[in-house]
Amino acid sequence: MTTLVIAEHNNSELQASTYNAIAAAKQLSGETVLLVAGHDCQSVADQAAKAEGVDKVLLAQAAFLEHLLAEDVEKAVMAQEGDYSHILAPASTFGKNMMPRIAALLDVQQISDIISVESDDTFKRPVYAGNAIATVKSNDSKKVITVRATAFDSLATEGGSASIENVDAGTHTELSNYVGEELTESERPDLGTANVVVSGGRGMGNGENFEMLETLADKLGAAVGASRAAVDAGFVPNDYQVGQTGKIVAPELYIAVGISGAIQHLAGMKDSKVIVAINKDEEAPIFQVADYGLVEDLFKAIPELIEAL
Amino acid sequence: MKILVAIKRVIDANVKVRVKPDNSGVETANVKMSMNPFCEIAVEEAVRLKEKGIASEVVAVSIGNQQCQETLRTALALGADKAILVKTDDQLEPLAVSKVLKKVVEQEGPEMVLLGKQSIDGDNNQTGQMLGALLGWGQGTFASEVEVEDGKTKVTREIDGGLQTIELKLPAVVTTDLRLNEPRFASLPNIMKAKRKPLDEVALADLGVDTASRTETISVENPPERSEGIKVETVAELVDKLKNEAKVI
Ligand SMILES: Cc1cc2nc3c(=O)[nH]c(=O)nc-3n(C[C@H](O)[C@H](O)[C@H](O)COP(=O)(O)OP(=O)(O)OC[C@H]3O[C@@H](n4cnc5c(N)ncnc54)[C@H](O)[C@@H]3O)c2cc1C
Ligand SMILES: Cc1cc2nc3c(=O)[nH]c(=O)nc-3n(C[C@H](O)[C@H](O)[C@H](O)COP(=O)(O)OP(=O)(O)OC[C@H]3O[C@@H](n4cnc5c(N)ncnc54)[C@H](O)[C@@H]3O)c2cc1C
Numbered sequence: 061m062t063t064l065v066i067a068e069h070n071n072s073e074l075q076a077s078t079y080n081a082i083a084a085a086k087q088l089s090g091e092t093v094l095l096v097a098g099h100d101c102q103s104v105a106d107q108a109a110k111a112e113g114v115d116k117v118l119l120a121q122a123a124f125l126e127h128l129l130a131e132d133v134e135k136a137v138m139a140q141e142g143d144y145s146h147i148l149a150p151a152s153t154f155g156k157n158m159m160p161r162i163a164a165l166l167d168v169q170q171i172s173d174i175i176s177v178e179s180d181d182t183f184k185r186p187v188y189a190g191n192a193i194a195t196v197k198s199n200d201s202k203k204v205i206t207v208r209a210t211a212f213d214s215l216a217t218e219g220g221s222a223s224i225e226n227v228d229a230g231t232h233t234e235l236s237n238y239v240g241e242e243l244t245e246s247e248r249p250d251l252g253t254a255n256v257v258v259s260g261g262r263g264m265g266n267g268e269n270f271e272m273l274e275t276l277a278d279k280l281g282a283a284v285g286a287s288r289a290a291v292d293a294g295f296v297p298n299d300y301q302v303g304q305t306g307k308i309v310a311p312e313l314y315i316a317v318g319i320s321g322a323i324q325h326l327a328g329m330k331d332s333k334v335i336v337a338i339n340k341d342e343e344a345p346i347f348q349v350a351d352y353g354l355v356e357d358l359f360k361a362i363p364e365l366i367e368a369l
Numbered sequence: 370m371k372i373l374v375a376i377k378r379v380i381d382a383n384v385k386v387r388v389k390p391d392n393s394g395v396e397t398a399n400v401k402m403s404m405n406p407f408c409e410i411a412v413e414e415a416v417r418l419k420e421k422g423i424a425s426e427v428v429a430v431s432i433g434n435q436q437c438q439e440t441l442r443t444a445l446a447l448g449a450d451k452a453i454l455v456k457t458d459d460q461l462e463p464l465a466v467s468k469v470l471k472k473v474v475e476q477e478g479p480e481m482v483l484l485g486k487q488s489i490d491g492d493n494n495q496t497g498q499m500l501g502a503l504l505g506w507g508q509g510t511f512a513s514e515v516e517v518e519d520g521k522t523k524v525t526r527e528i529d530g531g532l533q534t535i536e537l538k539l540p541a542v543v544t545t546d547l548r549l550n551e552p553r554f555a556s557l558p559n560i561m562k563a564k565r566k567p568l569d570e571v572a573l574a575d576l577g578v579d580t581a582s583r584t585e586t587i588s589v590e591n592p593p594e595r596s597e598g599i600k601v602e603t604v605a606e607l608v609d610k611l612k613n614e615a616k617v618i
Contacts, residue, residue, distance in 0.1 A: 153528040157510050160498035169464040169583035172493045191386040192395055195587040235507030239534040298527045313617040334615045351598040354607050364604040
């Protein structure tokens with residue numbers, strides 16, 4: 061048995077989620093091969109070769125793979141000749157976008173967003189916004205799987221010495237073409253991997269008030285997140301959304317400010333180690349998951365907290 | 370251009386889902402069911418494209434039991450022209466659903482298929498992408514903006530780092546994200562009108578698609594409970610607890 065992990069990267073470095081997927085692959089029998097498909101991305105392959113748990117790196121380079129469009133990544137993966145028992149990718153928007161295409165072409169029912177490996181064919185995954193955990197056994201001969209990054213601790217990023225092999229990159233489909241990107245620029249840590257996350261909800265009132273949370277986040281070396289209500293209201297960009305249908309986070313410390321704690325929000329953060337809730341309504345459901353709850357107006361509490369740190 | 374919208378009937382987003390005591394699944398008896406919220410957004414987008422004169426016809430399709438008729442009537446009340454129920458009492462997996470949808474696409478000949486990015490029960494986020502691959506079509510997933518012009522569609526996508534815009538050749542598959550639009554409410558006259566719109570039924574067995582399950586659900590359990598927390602009275606006490614008890618700052 062051999063597992064193929066599809067690397068998520070930006071052509072210059074691996075995304076942290078790739079290391080989590082490698083960690084999941086290591087819990088399966090057999091070797092782990094990492095496919096780096098992209099453009100001008102030798103440095104990514106070099107980095108990947110050092111990762112603990114990687115036995116071999118395949119490097120597929122082509123100009124049309126620069127933006128990793130789903131149709132082209134599908135072709136690049138399908139061009140690989142090895143006989144893989146498992147194909148894994150992170151359950152990020154990258155993995156969610158392209159993996160089901162590969163599963164469909166292999167005639168395999170994908171297992172999405174696994175949180176544990178029970179055996180080579182049985183996995184746990186959350187359903188119904190994390191209200192239930194299903195244990196699922198796949199009877200397909202190959203398994204196609206996306207991995208919830210927060211559920212698998214990454215292995216060492218240095219020390220390995222896997223070989224790198226150049227492989228076929230497939231062909232450009234012309235079905236889809238890249239037009240542009242508007243990425244949120246931030247000096248703060250990435251929301252998905254930060255040790256501390258400070259999130260604001262509708263209670264923040266407007267976008268300007270989020271500056272307060274940013275100041276707090278900078279004091280804590282934290283990333284800033286938000287509830288859907290705050291994103292829908294335009295206080296912050298879409299990629300801040302934490303929840304069932306946004307990002308899943310599990311930091312050491314999660315501070316929810318002016319967030320009521322709807323089930324869809326909890327689905328994205330309730331595996332955090334320590335949860336703090338600041339809300340003026342003592343009945344807010346967020347207090348049911350909070351380790352430390354402070355019933356207080358946020359406009360009083362946050363400046364005090366910034367002051368106290 | 371004809372648009373096909375795939376809609377799923379799911380447990381309403383506001384229902385607190387409960388795991389069955391025998392761990393075989395979740396309670397569905399006497400639970401409020403609704404159209405999956407992402408599918409509602411898909412119907413709304415299709416209807417808006419029709420109102421703009423871009424789409425000529427909007428066909429809604431659902432695969433499920435007899436009660437899915439109700440969900441399809443809602444789609445008709447929101448502005449779809451015609452509905453198709455592919456009837457089955459089985460819970461199909463996304464691979465099977467996408468194979469059935471491919472059959473429907475071959476029969477209906479749409480130039481765009483709109484789906485939700487995920488259904489809030491299975492949370493799989495697969496069906497649209499699988500359909501795209503099976504048809505050999507391009508896909509615009511997690512869409513927050515869709516424009517159609519000259520046989521092409523420009524889709525802005527919500528990705529982890531922000532927004533990405535791509536251009537797809539038509540026909541194509543588009544899956545909806547939350548910010549694409551705000552679905553309208555069906556008005557009473559439109560609900561009445563919907564009763565007279567065509568709703569065709571086909572038996573799943575008549576489509577000749579292999580929909581056998583590839584996975585087995587071994588058990589469905591409650592997630593681990595978090596232990597009860599405490600309320601702190603002041604910011605100073607909070608900081609003290611975080612520093613000295615939880616040791617996270
Ligand atoms: C299909 C679907 C998917 C969804 N996906 C997500 C998702 O991924 N993520 C997500 O977050 N939501 C999601 N939601 C939305 C979710 O159901 C809630 O509507 C949303 O999380 C509410 O956001 P909120 O807590 O900021 O707002 P509200 O529920 O309005 O809560 C605001 C809170 O702020 C408090 N507050 C107000 N002013 C102050 C003040 N001055 N000081 C202190 N506290 C104050 C109030 O007491 C209240 O508790 C989804 C919903 C659906 C239907
Ligand atoms: C706890 C649990 C146990 C389960 N056990 C089994 C099992 O043992 N065997 C089994 O076969 N299934 C089982 N299911 C059902 C199955 O996992 C999913 O509900 C099913 O695979 C559909 O996936 P999805 O709706 O999450 O797909 P997604 O890919 O998330 O759906 C995305 C979009 O696809 C479209 N779509 C999806 N389904 C339909 C449909 N029926 N009709 C029209 N459009 C549709 C909609 O536009 C939807 O928004 C189980 C589900 C749960 C929650």
